[in-house]
Amino acid sequence: MKDKNISVAVIRRLPKYHRYLKELLDRDIRRISSKELSKIIGFTASQIRQDLNNFGGFGQQGYGYNVEDLYQEISKILGLTRNYNVVIVGAGNLGQALANYTSFGRLGFDLKAIFDINPKFRGFKVNDVDVLDMDNFETFIEENAVEIVYICTSRNGAQDVADRVQKTKVKAIWNFAPIDLKVNEDVIVENVHLIDNLLTLSYFLKENQ
Amino acid sequence: MKDKNISVAVIRRLPKYHRYLKELLDRDIRRISSKELSKIIGFTASQIRQDLNNFGGFGQQGYGYNVEDLYQEISKILGLTRNYNVVIVGAGNLGQALANYTSFGRLGFDLKAIFDINPKFRGFKVNDVDVLDMDNFETFIEENAVEIVYICTSRNGAQDVADRVQKTKVKAIWNFAPIDLKVNEDVIVENVHLIDNLLTLSYFLKENQ
DNA sequence: TAGATTGTTAATCGATTAACAATC
DNA sequence: TAGATTGTTAATCGATTAACAATC
Numbered sequence: 001m002k003d004k005n006i007s008v009a010v011i012r013r014l015p016k017y018h019r020y021l022k023e024l025l026d027r028d029i030r031r032i033s034s035k036e037l038s039k040i041i042g043f044t045a046s047q048i049r050q051d052l053n054n055f056g057g058f059g060q061q062g063y064g065y066n067v068e069d070l071y072q073e074i075s076k077i078l079g080l081t082r083n084y085n086v087v088i089v090g091a092g093n094l095g096q097a098l099a100n101y102t103s104f105g106r107l108g109f110d111l112k113a114i115f116d117i118n119p120k121f122r123g124f125k126v127n128d129v130d131v132l133d134m135d136n137f138e139t140f141i142e143e144n145a146v147e148i149v150y151i152c153t154s155r156n157g158a159q160d161v162a163d164r165v166q167k168t169k170v171k172a173i174w175n176f177a178p179i180d181l182k183v184n185e186d187v188i189v190e191n192v193h194l195i196d197n198l199l200t201l202s203y204f205l206k207e208n209q
Numbered sequence: 210m211k212d213k214n215i216s217v218a219v220i221r222r223l224p225k226y227h228r229y230l231k232e233l234l235d236r237d238i239r240r241i242s243s244k245e246l247s248k249i250i251g252f253t254a255s256q257i258r259q260d261l262n263n264f265g266g267f268g269q270q271g272y273g274y275n276v277e278d279l280y281q282e283i284s285k286i287l288g289l290t291r292n293y294n295v296v297i298v299g300a301g302n303l304g305q306a307l308a309n310y311t312s313f314g315r316l317g318f319d320l321k322a323i324f325d326i327n328p329k330f331r332g333f334k335v336n337d338v339d340v341l342d343m344d345n346f347e348t349f350i351e352e353n354a355v356e357i358v359y360i361c362t363s364r365n366g367a368q369d370v371a372d373r374v375q376k377t378k379v380k381a382i383w384n385f386a387p388i389d390l391k392v393n394e395d396v397i398v399e400n401v402h403l404i405d406n407l408l409t410l411s412y413f414l415k416e417n418q
Numbered sequence: 419t420a421g422a423t424t425g426t427t428a429a430t431c432g433a434t435t436a437a438c439a440a441t442c
Numbered sequence: 443t444a445g446a447t448t449g450t451t452a453a454t455c456g457a458t459t460a461a462c463a464a465t466c
Contacts, residue, residue, distance in 0.1 A: 009433070011412055015405035019387070033447060042389075045447095046435050053449060061448040062442040078408045079415030093306030100302050103387065103404060109411075147414065172414040174407060178228070178312065180251075188417060190410035192401065195312060196224035198383060199287045201399035202318075203220055205356065205381040206288030208397060218457070242423060254423095255459050262425060270424040271466040 006054050013051060014078055016041060021071040033064035083108040085145050089161045090152030091116035091124065091131045094176055098150055099126040112144045117157070134164075141168045150174045151181075162189075215263050222260060223287055225250060230280040242273035292317040294354050298370045299361030300325035300333065300340045303385055307359055308335040321353045326366070343373075350377045357381040364388050371398075 020041045024032060034045040041048070052058050052065075058073050059065045075081060086104075088095045091114050098104070099114055114121075114131045124131040132140065140146070149165050151158050151173060158177030165173060166183055173189045175181055178196075181189050229250045233241060243254040250257070261267050261274075267282050268274045284290060295313075297304045300323050307313070308323055323330075323340045333340040341349065349355070358374050360367050360382060367386030374382060375392055382398045384390055387405075390398050 007433070012405070012409055014412065015402070015408040018408065019405070035447080044435065046437090047433090049448065049450085050434075057449065059448050060442060061440070062446045064447065077412065079411040080408070084411065084414075093302055093309050097302030097306050098403075101403075104407060107404070107408070109407065148410070171417060172410055174410055186417070188410060188413045190406055190413075192403065192406055193224070194307075194310075194401065195316070196221070196228070197399055197401055198313060198318065199224040199227065199289070199316070200221055201357065201381055201383055201397060202288040202293065203223065203286065204397045204399075205293075208380060208395070216457070244423080253459065255461095256457090258424065258426085259458075266425065268424050269466060270464070271422045273423065 010051050010054055013043065014074055017051070018071070018074050018078060018080075021067055021074065024067045025071055029067055031064050032067055032070075034059070037065075080108055083110050084147045085110050085112050086148040086150060087112050087141065087144075087146050088114045088150045088152055089116070089134075089137075090114075090154075090157070090176075091118070091121045091126070092152065095150075095152035096126050098152060099129055109148065112146060113140060115140075137164060138168055141170060146170060148172045148174060150176070152176050155179050219260050219263055222252065223283055226260070227280070227283050227287060227289075230276055230283065233276045234280055238276055240273050241276055243268070245273075289317055292319050293356045294319050294321050295357040295359060296321050296350065296353075296355050297323045297359045297361055298325070298343075298346075299323075299363075299366070299385075300327070300330045300335070301361060304359075304361035305335050307361065308338055318357065321355060322349060324349075346373060347377055350379060355379060357383060359383045359385070360390075361385050 020037070034048040037048055038045040043051070049059070052070070055073065055077055058070050086109050088098055088111065095114055095116070099111055105111065111127075111129050114126055114129055115134050115137055116131055117134050119133065121131040122133060147170060149161070149170050149172070151161050153161055155177050158175065158179050159181060162173060162181040162183055166187060171187055173181065173183065173187060175189055175191050176194070178193055180191070183189060229246070243257040246257055247254040252260070258268070261279070264282065264286055267279050295318050297307055297320065304323055304325070308320055314320065320338050323335055323338055324343050324346055325340055326343050328342065330340040331342060356379060358370070358379050358381070360370050362370055364386050367384065367388050368390060371382060371390040371392055375396060380396055382390065382392065382396060383401070384398055385401045385403070387402055389400070392398060
């Protein structure tokens with residue numbers, strides 16, 4: 001909202017910067033030029049400078065970028081300076097996989113519960129987090145100040161969940177179901193359409209023969 | 210290879226066409242104009258016509274597109290007219306989740322085995338598919354004419370797997386580890402970088418407040 | 419035939435790359 | 443100061459949209 005219109009293409013590159021800068025930090029590299037970064041991350045040096053300058057002049061002429069500072073800046077831009085309460089809907093393999101990923105938690109995405117309509121999961125815990133039934137979904141979300149819902153249900157269940165999410169204050173959905181959810185425009189949906197991804201791979205495989 | 214250079218942007222839209230055309234078919238809709246399709250799929254009618262015309266004149270003036278035919282054409286383009294043997298490496302929750310997805314199989318991606326270095330999985334079956342140890346990985350791939358490997362290992366294990374894959378005839382990797390694999394340029398890698406996706410969501414959530 | 423809608427060319431828009439003055 | 447490298451403007455490239463003649 002505050003920023004001028006920054007293109008989605010730029011935004012989608014930011015997590016990659018974040019990832020590579022973390023790696024540089026871990027290797028104790030303190031400064032880096034757009035040219036060197038270009039070599040390891042694969043964007044052109046020009047693009048790197050353009051991208052970063054959308055958000056401010058993080059570099060210094062004749063020196064380059066301070067890795068630690070740049071990492072912090074990008075973390076800030078991505079909204080990683082605070083924690084988010086999240087819940088998963090769908091306790092199947094995928095839901096459980098996401099519940100077990102420690103990296104999300106480390107970035108500040110705190111899993112508060114997993115929901116499932118299937119009573120067979122009643123009483124389960126995954127990675128120390130309770131699996132609950134959907135009856136008290138809305139109440140739980142309110143009481144726990146949940147801000148993001150990961151939808152890991154089947155294709156059929158996903159829109160119903162989205163409808164219920166929309167009646168709460170949650171404004172962000174991470175959707176893994178192979179369907180384009182219909183939601184109000186103030187709700188952000190980020191899709192992981194695995195099948196789309198696999199079909200893209202199969203296209204290129206075919207073309208490559 | 211045979212086709213003129215079709216942009217990646219176009220290719221990445223194809224699976225979505227495929228998905229929506231399937232839905233139209235299921236609803237027994239026999240023909241559709243670019244204008245109507247535009248309404249449900251969300252691309253402009255102009256873009257739809259441009260996209261499809263990269264591959265041939267599938268429509269008919271005054272009529273529109275035959276849904277069944279178009280669906281078949283796009284299936285062909287995506288390489289869905291034959292089956293692919295695939296294996297999963299990494300028998301954790303994510304690997305198991307993918308093994309349990311019936312939709313991949315239905316599209317022609319036949320899961321032949323799941324591999325894991327961890328002996329604790331020895332003798333396991335997931336969705337009727339054996340979990341094997343990595344010792345005979347290369348032999349298995351050759352004997353079963355495997356063409357695609359899904360990498361569902363941890364970040365640390367992924368590059369090792371990619372290195373072993375490269376010594377086989379496999380030319381396609383579907384990578385779920387949060388790392389950019391180093392492979393020869395004749396190997397196609399399609400990444401599902403979940404963290405990148407989640408961080409994009411968190412950016413937009415922050416911006417939307 | 420008249421109407422509808424494609425295929426395709428041309429115009430526009432946006433993103434990437436190149437270039438270089440500013441400056442550390 | 444001289445060298446390096448950014449920030450930023452200008453040039454290029456590519457993708458999307460608009461327009462319309464062709465044609466079913």
